Amino acid sequence: MSTTDAPSVVVHRFDPDSPGDGVTALLTAYHLRTEAEKGVPVDDVAALPARYLAEIVDPSSAFAGDTVLVARHGNAAVGCLVVTAPVAGRAELKRLWTDPELRGRGMASRLIGTALTGLADGGAHTAALSVWRWRTGAIALYEGLGFAVVDPWDERADLVCMERVL
Template identity: 60%
Template sequence: MSDHREVAVLRWPGRTPAIDDGLAALLAAYHLRTEAEKGEPVACVDELPDRYRAEITDPRTAFADDVVLVALLGDTAVGCLVVNSLTDGQSEIKRLWTDPEFRGRGIASALLGSALAHAAEQGATVRLSVWEWRTGAIALYERLGFAVTQSWDERVQLVCMQRTV
């Protein structure tokens, strides 16, 4: 069965309190999956590093200075993305995640489109980092005009990309 409902992208926090739980669940799935892919799997959120656990348990505080976008299909939160504001006219995209059950429906593209529109309003260059094994994400970023750039992060296997909006 195919779901053809349109994806709605909302800025969080907003007027829809139900998004809070959905955002926490998306962030938990993102961090648990990432730790597993890095070869450091943990069984539950309580075992994540403090900085990641803080995002899940109190996203309002963790992302107080950021723009958080949540993709909805109906009333279900199915994807998220965080845009950090940096200095010198730059923004950084973090935490792009689509619930695996809903992938292939343009959710990540919709989130990125909203993030890029926000950055364009600010006149900002957009950067991001992505693990090299996330080849699908890298291909999506390249389709949207991001290019690999010199790394600003010393973690091995992290690809840094940038796009001028």
Template identity: 60%
Template sequence: MNDRGEVAVVRWPGHDPSTEDGLAGLLAAYHLRTEAEKGEAVTGVEALPDRYRAEISDPRTAFVDDVVLTALDGNAAVGCLVLTAPADGRSEIKRLWTDPAHRGRGVASDLLHAALAYAAAGGASTVRLSVWAWRTGAISLYERFGFTVTESWDERERLVCMQRTL
């Protein structure tokens, strides 16, 4: 993942409860930050919408049909990404997040590489994603991976929809 090889990407963080708690922590940070960036800051996980709290409290159930990739530094979860199961030849990337203390080390890139490999192996011909327009760093990363802006499938304002053919 980086030049020191300290971080590994795994499909699920395993059955170690502390690692799974790390995944829940990453999902919580992702949702809390996103709500704050939308101007809807919440005081904690309990104030998030039900669907987000469900992901945080039980990611195995919330993403039962999906591939969840977790970047681990030792036993610590430092990044995550969800790849939906293919539908009509298309998978979707969701919840790409890297712990801010681990950014700039290739965590997100390695998660994306792994997700694209899983999508291709799972029979997807296209991978799509949506990203908030103000997340310009993320948009640049996706463009480096060959994603292009496409017609929106989501009506939320300031949401950029992108896709890549495999």
């Protein structure tokens, strides 16, 4: 891949007052894909578990106090990452999603890098995340960015918990 193949992506914080921000579509794609990968495909967004539906319907409320990063390619939202507010110096990264057609071009790394820089600048000392065991590409990405598998804090089957010291 040459540098001309890489999309020009700008990462910014989600603006809850901007309905065209694209976060809803990104979260919808993330949750529908995740449910399908778990073996419980959902054809209608309304059939998603309530906690996931709440994120789609009202991301501003669902992620109040958290930071939502959005990657843009031109005018299109093509990636997102939620960074929870740190508790005792530890924050969690979740809901990483990038447009499947643009994967492999560094967007996820840029989202995570922006999150890690913001956390370190804000005084957090640990970034944590959980990822489904079958998302081997994501696990390899996280390991390449310095995350290591740790004892689980979430006991759901097939979930891998990882952390990185900042």
